[in-house]
Amino acid sequence: MPFKSHDEYIVAQRAELRDRLTQIQKAVESQVPNAERAVSYNMPAYKLGRTFLYFAAFKNHIGIYPPVTQDSALIEATAVYRGPKGNLSFPHTEELPLDLIARIASALEAQYRNS
Numbered sequence: 847m848p849f850k851s852h853d854e855y856i857v858a859q860r861a862e863l864r865d866r867l868t869q870i871q872k873a874v875e876s877q878v879p880n881a882e883r884a885v886s887y888n889m890p891a892y893k894l895g896r897t898f899l900y901f902a903a904f905k906n907h908i909g910i911y912p913p914v915t916q917d918s919a920l921i922e923a924t925a926v927y928r929g930p931k932g933n934l935s936f937p938h939t940e941e942l943p944l945d946l947i948a949r950i951a952s953a954l955e956a957q958y959r960n961s
Contacts, residue, residue, distance in 0.1 A: 852890040877948035898958035907935040
């Protein structure tokens with residue numbers, strides 16, 4: 847089913863994941879207040895001119911894409927969540943590191959603004 851908005855996407859997810867997804871929205875929007883909500887690749891996304899962040903719920907985790915590549919301190923801080931391609935996976939069994947997610951949003955916005 848193609849989603850047209852963040853709200854449509856979130857409502858379609860399991861009840862126990864909706865709050866987690868909403869928390870991610872709030873973290874991103876507090877850090878990058880001018881970011882526009884979008885849907886790309888059928889996932890919630892954020893853009894400022896161009897898309898800089900995607901997030902999605904999966905069976906065992908929430909993923910955030912694309913990888914941060916230009917902030918070495920943040921790359922180190924997210925190492926425990928990074929997969930082989932650098933994408934981030936936040937397990938449902940753990941509390942979301944919302945401050946870290948806000949930093950990721952800011953870094954990705956800067957990374958894509960400067961590329």
